[in-house]
Amino acid sequence: MNQQPTSFRRIVTGHDADGKAIIISDAPPVHTQLVGGPGGPTFFEVWHTLETPVIIQAYSEEPAENGLVLPPPKNGTRMRIIEFPPEGEEIRKLTGTDAASKFSAMGDEKASTAAEGAPHPLMHRTQTLDYGIVLAGEITLVLDRTESIIKAGDIVIQCGTNHAWANRSGKICRMAFILIAGQYAGDLA
Template sequence: MQPKPFRRIVTGHDADGKAIIVSDAPPVRSQLIGGPGGPTFFEVWHTLETPAFIHSQPDDTDESGLVLPPPKNGTRIRVIEFPPEGEEIRKLTGADAAAKFKSMGDEKASTSAAGAPHPLMHRTQTVDYGIVLEGEITMILDKGETTIRPGDIVIQSGTNHAWANRSNDICRMAFVLIDGQFTNDTL
């Protein structure tokens, strides 16, 4: 069952400085990772810096493919649709997991290892806000896990984690990623 499409509404300013709608359409970039049974990433928007420059006519044409983390000193918002997890995911090797993260533009994020709680464990130097929009998903950490449902919000502070959809329906989540830097006490 496919979730309903969603719109990306981008605002800006006209030549007189008046607020306008620049675009109103589904996200222009999406990518299925790992073939059938893998998640679909919908790249919604990103900024290249913080504080973000506010242009009168914003555009997002500077990236052509999927990049897992936000730009250095920037942000990213994306929506991911996680299908129910099958055996093909649970049987991934460390090399398979690294290849999946490489296809997302960040092979170094993979922390897959023998004995890990999930083969798609990963970690990035980001603060991420994850919001479940539809369905449910299990967040797996090094020590523990929890099921997240519609309306629940996760704040991830550079933690090693994986996502497992153990339900029978697609889970749609929105993520806001903010570039970060580990301190000495988070290594």
């Protein structure tokens, strides 16, 4: 079974000196990172914005990145593709400290909500609204009190809830995520 991440094109458009639409770049994403070593997910950082509404430039430069960061910039957005390999025992046996370390490698240790008795060791929560779209394969969305298997074509609107992704399928699952910076209301904070 091939567990190597596959590549895809990222096409960025812009405007020429006459204001006409052009393609600025057509290549795989520049920033790719395997998280947690062999058996961990591969993150393909596609693009991010620093604010909304987005200031549209004639010629958009590659957004600067200082390593992998789980949430989008404050008031910004982030798009990424993640390839989740099948989940093995090494994931199921993670301790809270191990989980915090995994999220630290993603630039957001405080996102980890791992605790004794949690439904999954990689439970986490961020102040974001996320659109998660399964492109290939299937994965289980794990929440505090329920789970749901989602398959290719399914979309999850993840509203700042405590969750984890568990690939129990035996095959790689590829998902697209669009993350939008948010803020918890009242008692959700």
